[in-house]
Every structure is written in structure tokens, then in C-alpha cells.
Amino acid sequence: MELDTESTTTSIDDKTEDFCENPTRDTLAEGLMCLLKPTIDQLDERVRATRISQVELKQQIEGLAEELRKISDSQQCPLDLDAYVKKLMTAKQKVTVVSNILQTAQDRLNKVHLLIEKESARRRALLEPTPSTSPLEATNPSIQ
Incomplete structure (x- = not known):
């Protein structure tokens, strides 16, 4: 090989x-x-x-x-005023947050008050007879 x-x-x-x-x-x-x-x-x-x-x-x-x-x-x-300035800024931010929360709560309360007034006026209108009808007509509608 x-x-x-x-x-x-x-x-x-x-x-x-x-x-x-x-x-x-x-x-x-x-x-x-x-x-x-x-x-x-x-x-x-x-x-x-x-x-x-x-x-x-x-x-x-x-x-x-x-x-x-x-x-x-x-x-x-x-004095080093930087620390105090930072504290004031933090306090300002917290006051702003609380103010926003209070404003939102006040808006909600105003809406609830308005809805209560509307509901009260609607119920008064249903319970009180209208001045054009007599008390007898208001209690008995078949007279009309």
C-alpha cells in the first residue's frame, strides 16, 4: 500500500x-x-x-x-438656607395637595346639595296642590 x-x-x-x-x-x-x-x-x-x-x-x-x-x-x-428652602417647597406641595382635595370635596358637596334641593322641590311640587285647583279637586280627581 x-x-x-x-x-x-x-x-x-x-x-x-x-x-x-x-x-x-x-x-x-x-x-x-x-x-x-x-x-x-x-x-x-x-x-x-x-x-x-x-x-x-x-x-x-x-x-x-x-x-x-x-x-x-x-x-x-x-446660615445654610438650602435646607429651609427645601422644607418650604415640600410644605408648599403638601398644602397644594390638601387644597386640591378640599376643593374636590367642596365641589362634590355642592353637587349633592344641588341634587337635594332639586329632589326637595320635586317632592314639594308633588305634595302641594297647585293654586289653580281647589282642595276638593286636588283630593278627588273625578270631579274634574
Whole structure:
């Protein structure tokens, strides 16, 4: 028996030389690059501009914070009023909620009162005789 010394299996390494010199592949790659390159360049430029504007914004915020620190130091306020302001805002929100609840309850009570008045007026109209009829006609409808 004779052993084959040549391998018949194929590998990607064996085909890379053919693949790199494929004119169709090169044309497609070049076409894709021509399509994608302007978009990628534009995206890259916008990312760069965004990063620059973020650095500028950070510098402006730091400057503003420094100015606020200077103002705060120059005021020499002995009390930290932030905690009190927060408490006042919380109290204001609670008062607003309670006020809304009370207003809703008042509206409901007004509607109930109006319905009671209507019902009372309807019952009075049914129980009281009309002024055009005599009491005898009101109690005995067959007289009419």
C-alpha cells in the first residue's frame, strides 16, 4: 500500500492567495468603501465636534461654579438656607395637595346639595296642590 503524501483537504490558508487577487472582490470592496467613507468621515467629524463642544461646556461650567463660589464667599451668609428652602417647597406641595382635595370635596358637596334641593322641590311640587285647583279637586280627581 502506498501512502499519499499530498493532502487533499483544503484550508482557508490555501485559498487566501486566490481570494486576494480576485478582481470582483476588489471592485466590490472599493465600491463599498466609496459608499461608506463619506458617511464615516461625516460621523467622525461630528463626534470630534461634539467632544470639543463638551470640553468647552465643561470649562464654562467650571467657570460658572467658580463665580458662584466667589459670590457665596462674598455674601458671608451664616446660615445654610438650602435646607429651609427645601422644607418650604415640600410644605408648599403638601398644602397644594390638601387644597386640591378640599376643593374636590367642596365641589362634590355642592353637587349633592344641588341634587337635594332639586329632589326637595320635586317632592314639594308633588305634595302641594297647585293654586289653580281647589282642595276638593286636588283630593278627588273625578270631579274634574
